[in-house]
Amino acid sequence: MEAKDYWPNRQQWKEKNALQMKNTVIAKLVDVSKYYGNGAARVTALDRVNLSLCRGDIVVLVGLSGSGKSTLLHLLGCIDKQDKGNIIIDGIDTSSMSLEQLAPLRLNKIGFVFQSFNLIPVLTAYENVELPLLFKGLEKKAISERVHEVLDEVGLQDRKKHYPREMSGGQQQRVAIARALAGQPSIVLADEPTANLDSKTGEGILDLLLNLNQQKKSTLVISSHDSVVLDRIKSVVHILDGRVSVDTEHSPVQT
Amino acid sequence: MTIIKLINIALRNLFRNSRRTFITVLVSASGFAALAIIAGYMEFTFFGLREMTICKGFTASGGTGHLQVFMQDALQKEERYPLEFGIEVNDKLQSNIESTGNVSFTIPRVEFNGLISNGEKSISFLGMGVDPVKESKLIEYWYALDNMSSKAVRADSSFTQLKNTAPNGVLLGEEMAKALNVKKGSGLMLMSTTVDGAVNVVDVTVAGIVQNTIKSINRYYLVTNIKTAQSLMQTEKVSKIVVILNKTENTDAVRPLLSKKLNGSSAKPLFSVIPWNNLAEYYNSVIDAYRIIFSFSGIIIVVIVFLSCTNTMLMATMERVKEIGTLKAIGISNIWIILMFLFEGFFIGVLSVVAGIALKYIFSWIINNSGFMMPPPPGMTSSYELNIFSAVEFLPWISLLVMVSTTFSGLLTFVKIRKISIVNSLTHV
Numbered sequence: 001m002e003a004k005d006y007w008p009n010r011q012q013w014k015e016k017n018a019l020q021m022k023n024t025v026i027a028k029l030v031d032v033s034k035y036y037g038n039g040a041a042r043v044t045a046l047d048r049v050n051l052s053l054c055r056g057d058i059v060v061l062v063g064l065s066g067s068g069k070s071t072l073l074h075l076l077g078c079i080d081k082q083d084k085g086n087i088i089i090d091g092i093d094t095s096s097m098s099l100e101q102l103a104p105l106r107l108n109k110i111g112f113v114f115q116s117f118n119l120i121p122v123l124t125a126y127e128n129v130e131l132p133l134l135f136k137g138l139e140k141k142a143i144s145e146r147v148h149e150v151l152d153e154v155g156l157q158d159r160k161k162h163y164p165r166e167m168s169g170g171q172q173q174r175v176a177i178a179r180a181l182a183g184q185p186s187i188v189l190a191d192e193p194t195a196n197l198d199s200k201t202g203e204g205i206l207d208l209l210l211n212l213n214q215q216k217k218s219t220l221v222i223s224s225h226d227s228v229v230l231d232r233i234k235s236v237v238h239i240l241d242g243r244v245s246v247d248t249e250h251s252p253v254q255t
Numbered sequence: 256m257t258i259i260k261l262i263n264i265a266l267r268n269l270f271r272n273s274r275r276t277f278i279t280v281l282v283s284a285s286g287f288a289a290l291a292i293i294a295g296y297m298e299f300t301f302f303g304l305r306e307m308t309i310c311k312g313f314t315a316s317g318g319t320g321h322l323q324v325f326m327q328d329a330l331q332k333e334e335r336y337p338l339e340f341g342i343e344v345n346d347k348l349q350s351n352i353e354s355t356g357n358v359s360f361t362i363p364r365v366e367f368n369g370l371i372s373n374g375e376k377s378i379s380f381l382g383m384g385v386d387p388v389k390e391s392k393l394i395e396y397w398y399a400l401d402n403m404s405s406k407a408v409r410a411d412s413s414f415t416q417l418k419n420t421a422p423n424g425v426l427l428g429e430e431m432a433k434a435l436n437v438k439k440g441s442g443l444m445l446m447s448t449t450v451d452g453a454v455n456v457v458d459v460t461v462a463g464i465v466q467n468t469i470k471s472i473n474r475y476y477l478v479t480n481i482k483t484a485q486s487l488m489q490t491e492k493v494s495k496i497v498v499i500l501n502k503t504e505n506t507d508a509v510r511p512l513l514s515k516k517l518n519g520s521s522a523k524p525l526f527s528v529i530p531w532n533n534l535a536e537y538y539n540s541v542i543d544a545y546r547i548i549f550s551f552s553g554i555i556i557v558v559i560v561f562l563s564c565t566n567t568m569l570m571a572t573m574e575r576v577k578e579i580g581t582l583k584a585i586g587i588s589n590i591w592i593i594l595m596f597l598f599e600g601f602f603i604g605v606l607s608v609v610a611g612i613a614l615k616y617i618f619s620w621i622i623n624n625s626g627f628m629m630p631p632p633p634g635m636t637s638s639y640e641l642n643i644f645s646a647v648e649f650l651p652w653i654s655l656l657v658m659v660s661t662t663f664s665g666l667l668t669f670v671k672i673r674k675i676s677i678v679n680s681l682t683h684v
C-alpha cells in the first residue's frame with residue numbers, strides 16, 4: 001500500500017537529484033592567490049581568484065603566455081599549493097592538506113593532461129593507462145575492460161603494446177588523455193594539450209577531449225594561449241596577469 | 256597486483272641504463288665475492304690453526320691432542336715435589352681410555368724442568384718427556400688432513416731423530432743450542448730434582464736442533480725421551496695423558512663420556528678431562544685478533560657496496576625526476592614510488608648475490624690452484640700455501656648483508672623523492 005505511494009516520490013526525487021547534480025559545484029576557488037619568489041623578485045602568478053566550476057562544465061582558460069593559466073590548473077589539479085585563499089574540490093577543502101595528503105584525491109577525482117604528454121617511458125600505452133587504475137585498487141578484470149574501452153575511445157586500440165618512444169606526439173597525447181579519463185575523474189584538466197603538436201593533430205586532440213567529455217559529463221578545463229579553441233567552446237574564462245574574468249554572456253561559470 | 260606492477264617497473268628500469276646497472280652489480284658482486292673469500296680464508300686459517308694446535312702445537316708441550324687427562328689434584332693443588340700429582344700409568348688405564356668410542360690412541364707426557372749444562376755453562380730449561388713413536392703418529396695426523404696435505408712440506412720429524420738417538424737423546428731449541436754452543440751429536444748433562452727431593456744428573460746426546468713455531472720459546476725448549484725424564488726424576492708417573500680422536504669435531508661429544516668412564520659417578524672425581532681449546536692460549540688469541548681484522552674488512556666492503564649502490568640510486572632518481580613528478584601528479588603516493596626504488600635496490604642485491612657467488616668460486620678456484628705461499632703468520636717460522644675454504648655456512652649471511660645494503664640504498668631515495676616538486680618536475684627534461 002505504502003510502496004505504491006512511494007514510487008512516484010522516488011521518481012521525483014530522482015529528477016530533482018539529476019538537476020542538482022548538474023548544478024553541483026565541483027571545484028571552487030575562493031580568493032586564491034599564488035606568488036613565486038620572494039621580496040623584490042616576487043611574482044604574483046594568481047591574484048585573488050574566485051571561480052566556481054559545476055559538474056559537466058566545459059571551460060577554456062584563455063590568456064597570454066605567462067598570464068597564470070598553468071598556475072591555475074596546477075592549483076585546481078591539487079599538484080601545487082596556493083599561498084592564499086581556499087580551494088574546495090568536490091566538497092573537500094584542500095587548503096590545509098599537503099600535496100602528499102592530496103594524492104588520493106588526485107587519483108580518484110582528477111585527470112590531468114600535460115602539455116608534454118608525460119607518459120612513463122618504460123610502460124606501454126596499455127600499461128600507462130592501466131597505472132592509475134591499479135593504484136585505485138580496481139579488480140584485474142575491471143581494469144582490463146576499462147583500459148580497452150578507453151583506448152578504443154581515443155582510437156588507439158592497435159597501439160596497446162607500443163612504448164611511448166614508438167608513438168607520434170599525437171598518439172602519445174591520446175594515451176595521456178586515455179590515462180586521464182580511465183579513472184572517470186570528476187575534473188579533467190588539460191594544460192595547453194596541443195602546444196607540442198602541429199595544428200592538425202592538435203585539432204584532433206581537442207575534438208577528442210570535447211567529444212569524450214560530452215559523453216562523460218565530467219568537468220573539463222582546457223587552457224590555451226591562442227584563440228583557436230575559442231569558437232568551439234561556449235564558456236570562456238579569460239585570464240590576464242593573474243586576474244580572472246568570465247565571459248558573462250553565456251557562461252555557467254561564476255567568479 | 257600493484258606490487259607486482261611495481262616490481263615489474265623496477266626490473267624494467269634496471270635494464271634501462273644497463274651499463275650503469277652492470278657496473279653497480281659488478282661492484283656489489285665483487286663485494287660479495289670479497290666477503291666470501293675473506294670468510295673462506297678465515298675458515299682456512301682457523302682450521303689450519305686448530306689442527307696445528309692439536310697435532311703440532313706452538314709450545315714445547317707439543318700438540319695438545321684433542322683431550323688431555325690430568326689428575327684432578329694436579330690442576331688444583333701445588334705439588335710439593337715433581338709429579339706428586341702425576342698419573343700412575345698402567346695398561347688398564349690406557350686401554351680403558353683407548354676403548355672409548357672415537358678415540359684413536361693416547362700419548363703419555365712428562366713435564367719437567369731443571370738445568371742443562373755443557374760443563375762450562377748451565378741454562379735452565381722447560382722439558383718434555385715424550386714417546387717419540389707416538390708423537391710422530393700425532394704429527395702424521397696433520398699430514399693426513401685433506402685440506403692441508405698439498406701444502407705441508409713434509410720434513411723429517413724431529414721425533415724420528417729422537418727415536419734414533421736412543422736411549423738418552425734430546426731435542427734442543429735453536430737458541431738454546433747456540434747458547435750452549437753444541438751441535439747434533441754433542442754430549443750434555445741434564446740436572447733436575449727427583450721425586451724424593453734429591454738432585455739427579457743424566458748424560459744426554461743432542462739428537463736434533465729444532466725450530467719452534469713460536470720463536471721466543473726456542474731458548475727454553477727441550478724434549479727428551481719419556482724414559483730419560485722418568486729416570487732423571489726417578490718415577491714411573493706421567494704428567495698427563497694426551498688423547499687423540501679420529502676427528503676434531505668429536506671432541507665435545509667424547510669429553511663427558513671419557514670423564515664418566517674414568518671417574519665413574521664418584522662425587523669427588525679423580526681425573527679431569529680438558530679439551531684442546533682450553534689448552535690453546537695461542538690459538539685463542541690469534542683467533543680473536545683475526546676475527547677483529549676480518550670484521551673490519553667486512554665492514555669496509557659493506558660500506559663500499561652501500562655507497563656505490565646509493566650513488567646509482569640517487570642518479571636514477573635525478574634522471575627520472577619528470578617521471579616521478581608525473582607519478583605523483585596522477586595521485587600515486589610517495590610510498591609506492593619509494594617502494595619501486597626499494598625493489599630496484601633489492602634486485603641489484605639479487606643480481607649481485609648471483610654474480611657474487613660465481614665470482615667467489617672463480618676466484619677461490621684460481622687462488623687454490625695458484626700455489627700461492629703465504630708468509631709466516633706473526634711469531635711463526637713456516638710459510639704455508641694459501642687455500643680458500645668454501646665457507647658455505649657464511650654465504651647466506653653475506654647474501655643478507657649485501658641485499659640489505661643494496662635494498663637500503665633504494666630506500667634512501669626517499670630523501671630525494673619526497674623533495675621532488677610536481678610542478679617543477681613536469682617541465683623537467
Ligand SMILES: Nc1ncnc2c1ncn2[C@@H]1O[C@H](COP(=O)(O)OP(=O)(O)O)[C@@H](O)[C@H]1O
Nearest residue numbers: 036037043045064065066067068069070071072
Ligand atoms: N616556478 C616558477 N618560478 C617563478 N615564477 C614562475 C614559476 N612558474 C610560473 N611563474 C611565473 O608565474 C606567472 C604565471 O605563469 P604560468 O602560470 O606558467 O602562466 P601560463 O601558463 O599562462 O603561461 C608567470 O609570470 C611566470 O613567469
Ligand SMILES: [Mg+2]
Nearest residue numbers: 069070071192
Ligand atoms: Mg603554461
